[in-house]
Amino acid sequence: MxxxxxxxxxxxxxxxxxxxxxxxxxxxxxxxxxxxxxxxxxxxxxxxxxxxxxxxxxxxxxxxxxxxxxxxxxxxxxxxxxxxxxxxxxxxxxxxxxxxxxxxxxxxxxxxxxxxxxxxxxxxxxxxxxxxxHSHFSWLATPKTDQLAIRLANEPGAVGRIEQLLRGKDVAILTFHAEKGVSDIQLDITVRMPAGMEAEQLLPLIQDAAFVHTVEVH
Known part of the structure; x- marks a missing residue:
């Protein structure tokens, strides 16, 4: 038994x-x-x-x-x-x-x-x-949150241009934290993505900005 x-x-x-x-x-x-x-x-x-x-x-x-x-x-x-x-x-x-x-x-x-x-x-x-x-069916897609870590040059208006870029893609900024260094600025941003959109799709758009040094998705 x-x-x-x-x-x-x-x-x-x-x-x-x-x-x-x-x-x-x-x-x-x-x-x-x-x-x-x-x-x-x-x-x-x-x-x-x-x-x-x-x-x-x-x-x-x-x-x-x-x-x-x-x-x-x-x-x-x-x-x-x-x-x-x-x-x-x-x-x-x-x-x-x-x-x-x-x-x-x-x-x-x-x-x-x-x-x-x-x-x-x-x-x-x-x-x-x-x-x-976890599939990519559009009828199952819901808004999701992601964390972006962006290091950019300490230039006037650089942070504002990042905000404009995100809002231009209908990305809602939930939390925003910036630390200014000697020559650069570290941004930690929590965003809510539109339904059906992945944070990885933002990477090329952000990296194309000349003042952006690095960008990571967590």
Missing amino acids: EYEYLLRIVLAGVCGIVIGYERKSRMKEAGIRTHFVVAIGAALMMVVSKYGFGDMTGSASVALDPSRVAAQVVSGIGFLGAGMIFMQRQTVKGLTTAAGLWATAGIGMAIGSGLFVIGIGVTVLIVAAQLLL
């Missing part, structure tokens, strides 16, 4: 690998190994919760609740997910990855408890949703 339980754990790990591969392909913080370990760990805890106390069921003085370990997995995985969330230049990153880890733990628990169709079905659903929402 334990071989069947081990097979459940292996199957949960495969589902974790599938989700982790999609995340890794987009260079996210948690990739294949993290999702794999979360999935098999959750499946292991679920199997232990359901079947690990069979030798105690005959005791009249012992009351067992098979859901207690599962409940601790649900709350405990939140600490791991919180480690994936961080701030980068006034923008929150890692929310989707953290939510994916939480869902991967649920998949592991489902397969560990014998709900194979549900576990595999949710894996397919998550991967399909990620692929669809």
Whole structure:
């Protein structure tokens, strides 16, 4: 019987690998190994919760609740997910990855408890949703925020010309920080791009300005 339980754990790990591969392909913080370990760990805890106390069921003085370990997995995985969330230049990153880890733990628990169709079905659903929402279909396009780091010559009106260039492309400036050096100015700008437009499309336009030294997208 334990071989069947081990097979459940292996199957949960495969589902974790599938989700982790999609995340890794987009260079996210948690990739294949993290999702794999979360999935098999959750499946292991679920199997232990359901079947690990069979030798105690005959005791009249012992009351067992098979859901207690599962409940601790649900709350405990939140600490791991919180480690994936961080701030980068006034923008929150890692929310989707953290939510994916939480869902991967649920998949592991489902397969560990014998709900194979549900576990595999949710894996397919998550991967399909990620692929669809990262596609470039125009009807799915929504405004997105990006951070631009621009170093330009310390010339009169240089900052104003960068602002005009961005607004001319319907790019909204959300935050603006400038540090003036001896010979140059460092700009850190958070912008909201129009639907369907990527920040990389701005790079050639900004770099063509003679007073711009470097420009990076974060």
